Amino acid sequence: MRRASMVFTSWSASLWAMSTRVVKRAYKYRFYPTPEQAAELARTFGCVRLVYNKALQARSEAWTLRQERVNYNATSALLTGWKKTDELAFLNEVGSVPLQQALRHLQVAFTNFWAKRAKYPTFKSKKKSRRSAEYTISAFRWRDGRLTLAKMTAPLDIAWSRPLPEGAAPSTVTVSQDAAGRWFVSLLCDDRIEQTPAVHAAVGIDAGLDSLLILSTGEKITNPRHERADRKALAKAQRAMAKKEKGSANRAKARLKVARVHARITDRRRDMLHKLTTRLVRENQTLVIEDLTVRNMVKNHSLARAISDAAWRQFRTMLEYKAAWHSRELIVVDRWFPSSKLCSTCGALAERMPLNIRSWTCRCGTVHDRDVNAARNNLAEGLSVAACGGGVRPQRGNLRSGQPTMKQENPRATKGIPVL
Secondary structure, three states, X not given: OHHHHHHHHXXXXXXXXXXXXXXXXXXXXXXXXXHHHXXXXXXXXXXXXXXXHHHHXXXXXXXXXXXXXXXXXXXXXXXXXXXXOOOOHHHHHOOHHHHHHHHHHHHHHHHHHHOOOOOOOOOOOOOOOOEEEEEEHHHEXXXXXXXXXXXXXXXXXXXXXXXXXXXXXXXXXXXXXXOOOOEEEEEEEEEEEEOOOOOOOEEEEEEOOOEEEEEOOOOEEEOOOHHHHOHHHHHHHHHHHHXXXXXXXXXXXHHHHHHHHHHHHXXXXXXXXXXXXXXXXXXXXXXXXXXXXXXXXXXXXXXXXXXXHHOHHHHHXXXXXXXXXXXXXEEEEOOOOOOOOEOOOOOOEXXXXXXXXXXXXXXXXXXXXXXXXXXXXXXXXXXXXXXXXXXXXXXXXHOOOOOOOOOOOOOOOOOOOOEO
């Protein structure tokens, strides 16, 4: 009996382990620093920005003048030298780890540039760049759920809006301040994600503006238009700021009011996208989306504001990591696939499909809602190519100069399809 109990316990533990996935997850909380802590963090943010900019300048000059690549180790040695000068001796007054992390971030930026994943690194601006500092495990103390950073004597007053995973201890801490003046701390720790039970449903997703998302099931998810809802308040705050003298304390207060409106819009949008992506991942085993070049689409000045408010890129990012967490399959259909012009019933291809046409009738007699038809075509294309093989993943190299910024169909993608 005891042996059977031990076997059952072992089997249960194995089953539980299979139903969970260990991931690195960041838990973000708001905190309220004391005046001394706020002053210390403000100095740290300034020093981090300075070290990043000086290291970037040194690396750029080394390549421009001597064709020499400077790596992280070389910039770390430069930092040691800067601390010994009278001009930059104040760098010794803040924690050394955030400064080293700034150099590591610069190294990552150059690595991405060399791999052609990003543009050349740019200098950090005092007004526009994110104010943040990263602390590794040697630069903070975590004890009994209280966090104390280097160069500080008292722990941070954190508003624990949700608990950390049981037994979790942060490996990296990032402190930041947004444009609205709010302070946040992000704790990176190991977390066990409980796997959502497998389902057999698959869904095609088409992004839009009238409706935020259109599903192949026919469901249309309303676009909440968060920015439009607060447009009057935002315009009022911006007009008030424009009347204030530049560099004055009143202008700084007015700028803070503008930033608070922006923060409210951003928070509501993020909350909605989190709920939406979680629901889609839980209800479907396979999700098919289209590859949208948002960076090019916002060049259309008539739609740029609405496209930015829809946050398609943020939606895709959330969908990608949540699908990975829960072992879902996310398929990205090539941007040139003619999802809107293709009849999902008979497969015929319409010759033209201007954006003002929201419904159309195929020669087979089927009346299509443009967006629902596109979502169904995305689903069919994603499932067929995933099963048979092919390039449905984003193809970054097929953008040609002179192409309109809105979605177009590549002749290669429509080859062999009958035209209406």
